[in-house]
Amino acid sequence: MPKRIFRKYLPKPERLREHKSLSFLGEVLSDPNLWHINRRSLAGAAFIGIFAGLLPIPLQMGLAALLAVRFHCNLPLSVMLVWISNPVTYVPIFYFNYRIGAWLLGMPPHSGEAITVAWFVEQLIPLWLGSTLIALVCGGAAYITVKIAWRLAVVRSWNLRARNRERMQRREAKKAEKERVKKVDEQPQPVHQESDPERR
Numbered sequence: 001m002p003k004r005i006f007r008k009y010l011p012k013p014e015r016l017r018e019h020k021s022l023s024f025l026g027e028v029l030s031d032p033n034l035w036h037i038n039r040r041s042l043a044g045a046a047f048i049g050i051f052a053g054l055l056p057i058p059l060q061m062g063l064a065a066l067l068a069v070r071f072h073c074n075l076p077l078s079v080m081l082v083w084i085s086n087p088v089t090y091v092p093i094f095y096f097n098y099r100i101g102a103w104l105l106g107m108p109p110h111s112g113e114a115i116t117v118a119w120f121v122e123q124l125i126p127l128w129l130g131s132t133l134i135a136l137v138c139g140g141a142a143y144i145t146v147k148i149a150w151r152l153a154v155v156r157s158w159n160l161r162a163r164n165r166e167r168m169q170r171r172e173a174k175k176a177e178k179e180r181v182k183k184v185d186e187q188p189q190p191v192h193q194e195s196d197p198e199r200r
Helices: 002-009 013-017 020-030 039-053 060-071 075-084 090-105 117-186
Strands: none
Touching: 039 060, 039 075, 039 117, 060 075, 090 117
């Protein structure tokens, strides 16, 4: 069941092979291990995609693809989850990461005055610290979530199969009981002859 769900929503291999930002991988994209859908592969891909998507770097898809190839994780999910950061979400995500990094380093928030190149370079330290920490935490949470969700889906599938087996067994038992009763009813009843008192 989990495989069907992921297979339905993940991008097709052909589509990813044609993507410009992944063309540098060339023949590596033909490796079937990159397209496997199992618990280990998808959990690793969830970590990689979220981790790469929360880092303040260009070519996040390329990094996610390289990590997926290196650790034999599902490539489509790795690349798809990178889009957690996109033109709409860049500012809130990286501002939050920056504030976390600044808080960890004890840096006061910037008032908006005297923005220079030196100031900008200095702000990269809390941005990178916060982004790396948040990427690790969120990636780890995604990894655990996929593992748990997969396990719950498997257990639910087992329970459904067990219930279906029980239903079938009950149906078969009822059917067998009906056939037994029917056979008993169809058997000829013995004729009881009354004894003649005069013959005694």
